[in-house]
Amino acid sequence: xxxxxxxxxxxxxxxxxxxxxxxxxxxxxxxxxxxxxxxxxxxxxxxxxxxxxxxxxxxxxxxxxxxxxxxxxxxxxxxxxxxxxxxxxxxxxxxxxxxxxxxxxxxxxxxxxxxxxxxxxxxxxxxxxxxxxxxxxxxxxxxxxxxxxxxxxxxxxxxxxxxxxxxxxxxxxxxxxxxxxxxxxxxxxxxxxxxxxxxxxxxxxxxxxxxxxxxxxxxxxxxxxxxxxxxxxxxxxxxxxxxxxxxxxxxxxxxxxxxxxxxxxxxxxxxxxxxxxxxxxxxxxxxxxxxxxxxxxxxxxxxxxxxxxxxxxxxxxxxxxxxxxxxxxxxxxxxxxxxxxxxx
Numbered sequence: 001x002x003x004x005x006x007x008x009x010x011x012x013x014x015x016x017x018x019x020x021x022x023x024x025x026x027x028x029x030x031x032x033x034x035x036x037x038x039x040x041x042x043x044x045x046x047x048x049x050x051x052x053x054x055x056x057x058x059x060x061x062x063x064x065x066x067x068x069x070x071x072x073x074x075x076x077x078x079x080x081x082x083x084x085x086x087x088x089x090x091x092x093x094x095x096x097x098x099x100x101x102x103x104x105x106x107x108x109x110x111x112x113x114x115x116x117x118x119x120x121x122x123x124x125x126x127x128x129x130x131x132x133x134x135x136x137x138x139x140x141x142x143x144x145x146x147x148x149x150x151x152x153x154x155x156x157x158x159x160x161x162x163x164x165x166x167x168x169x170x171x172x173x174x175x176x177x178x179x180x181x182x183x184x185x186x187x188x189x190x191x192x193x194x195x196x197x198x199x200x201x202x203x204x205x206x207x208x209x210x211x212x213x214x215x216x217x218x219x220x221x222x223x224x225x226x227x228x229x230x231x232x233x234x235x236x237x238x239x240x241x242x243x244x245x246x247x248x249x250x251x252x253x254x255x256x257x258x259x260x261x262x263x264x265x266x267x268x269x270x271x272x273x274x275x276x277x278x279x280x281x282x283x284x285x286x287x288x289x290x291x292x293x294x295x296x297x298x299x300x301x302x303x304x305x306x307x308x309x310x311x312x313x314x315x316x317x318x319x320x321x322x323x324x325x326x327x328x329x330x331x332x333x334x335x336x337x338x339x340x341x342x343x344x
Contacts (some may be wrong), residue, residue: 023061023062023063023064023339023340023341024062024336024338024339024340025059025060025061025062025336025337025338025339025340026059026060026062026334026335026336026337027057027058027059027060027332027334027335027337028056028057028058028059028060028070028072028331028332028333028334028335029055029056029057029331029332030055030056030329030330030331030332031053031054031055031056031328031329031330032053032054032127032327032328032329033052033053033054033327033328033329034050034051034052034053034054034128034325034326034327034328035049035050035051035079035325035326035327036049036050036051036128036323036324036325036326036327037049037323037324037325038050038321038323039321039322039323040314040321040323041319041320041321042287042316042318042319042321043283043284043321046283050078050125050128051078051079052076052077052078052079052081052086052128053076053077053079054074054075054076054128054131055074055075056072056073056074056091056109056131057072057073058070058071058072058073058091059071059072060095060334066096066097066098067094067095067096068094068095068096068097069093069094069095070091070092070093070095070108071090071091071092072090072091072092073088073089073090073091074088074089074090074091074109074131074132075087075088075089076088076089076128076129087129089107089131089132090107091107091108091109091132092106092107093105093106093107093108094106095108100140100141100142101138101139101140102137102138102139102141103136103137103138103139104133104136104137105135105136106134107132107133107134108132108133108137109131109132109133110126110127110130110131110132110133111127111131113133113137113139113148113150114133114137114148114150114170115127116170117170117186117188118186118211118235118254118269119269119281119282120209120211120235120254120271120276120278120281120282120285121186121188121208121209121210121211121278121280121281122188122280122281123280123281123282123283124282126280133150133152134152134153134154135150135151135152135153135165136150136151137149137150137151138150143177144173144174144175144177145171145172145173145174146171146172146173147169147170147171148169148170148171149167149168149169150166150167150168150169151165151166151167152165152166152167153165154166154190157193157194157195157196158195158196159195159196159197160195161195162192162193162194162195163191163192163193163194163195163196164190164191164192164193165190165191166188166189166190166191166208166280167188167189167191168186168187168188168189168208169185169186169187169188170184170185170186170187171184171185172184172185180216180217180218180221181214181215181216182214182215182216182217183212183213183214183215184212184213184215184231185210185211185212185213186210186211187208187209187210187211188208188209188210188280189206189207189208189238190206190207190208190279190280191204191205191206192204192205192206192207203241203242203243203244204241204242204243205239205240205241205242206238206239206240206242206247207237207238207239207277207278207279208237208238208239208278208279209235209236209237209238209276209278209281210235210236210238211233211234211235211236211254212233212234213231213232213233213254214231214232214233215229215230215231216229216230216231217229224261225259225260225261226260226261226262227258227259227260227265228258228259228260229257229258229259230255230256230257230258231254231255231256231257232253232254232255232256233253233254233255234251234252234253234254235251235252235253235254235271235273235276235285236249236250236251236252236276237249237250237276237277237278237281239277250273250274250275250276251273251274252271252272252273252274252276252285252288253271253272253273254269254270254271255269255270256268256269256270260296263297263298263299263301264296264297264298265294265296265297266293266294266295266296267292267293267294267296268291268292268293268294269291269292270290270291271284271285271287271289271290271291272288272289272290273288274288275287275288284314284316287316287317288317289315289316289317290314290315290316291314291315292312292313292314292315293312293313293315294310294311294312295310295311295312296308296309296310296311297309297310299326304330304331304332304333305328305329305330306328306329306330307326307327307328308326308327308329309324309325309326310323310324310325310326310327311323311324312324312325
């Protein structure tokens, strides 16, 4: 009995010591430079050039192997702008990550978490002008299944500002680890509750959309392409003003193909159906027909450094538009700068 007691005490002390030894402080730095020229013949108001640099710097306190606190800033400068920084976004969140679970609470980067949403739902300028999620995100993942739920506050309610937040889910199921087939889904809704004062004629609004896709991933299954995948499925949007109407739900068909070999890659996405107006989605999907072809080339690649040029051709009924983007990204990764023991 005494031996068991001593053994239990020894295991508890050893476990506590290991947990303490794991505490550390790390640093992360990343940057994105972009020059994105858009010549949209059917959307003249959106035909403009986005250019600038985003810099991200944060410190992480690692309590143990699963619990972390991260604080820092993410700032954007547009070329030629005065003042120098257009906006500085705070980074401050709790991060939990185990084998199957990931949980974030606070202001945290959307990159690597929600940046794979189809552009029809969440457009690609969010990486430039709204890189952080402000809210909560939970993700569960196994070898066959992944599901993510999230909520992102866009605007806090005041007497002049409207209460707006986004919430959604995305997931993927792959029945076989060796087979190419999978099914994925993406859905989100924006809730617009208006300001805290009553405005005559104003109504609570909801706007969003979703996609369900069947996919085939042949990556690393043949010698010509490094990656090769195909997807097809359905898309819908949702919009209503409460008290005036019910949900309007335009629907359509989406299909895409992606292939890459070496430094080259090609991506094509097709849409046909009823036009959808999604507040945070790409405006091209308001059309009943849309095709986008991306030709991508990695201009240079180094240790954690990447330069990429993308030529995009947009086709809608009666119009062909072009877009040229060049992006440079660098990510230091998380680097431990100090280890320490905490007081019990």
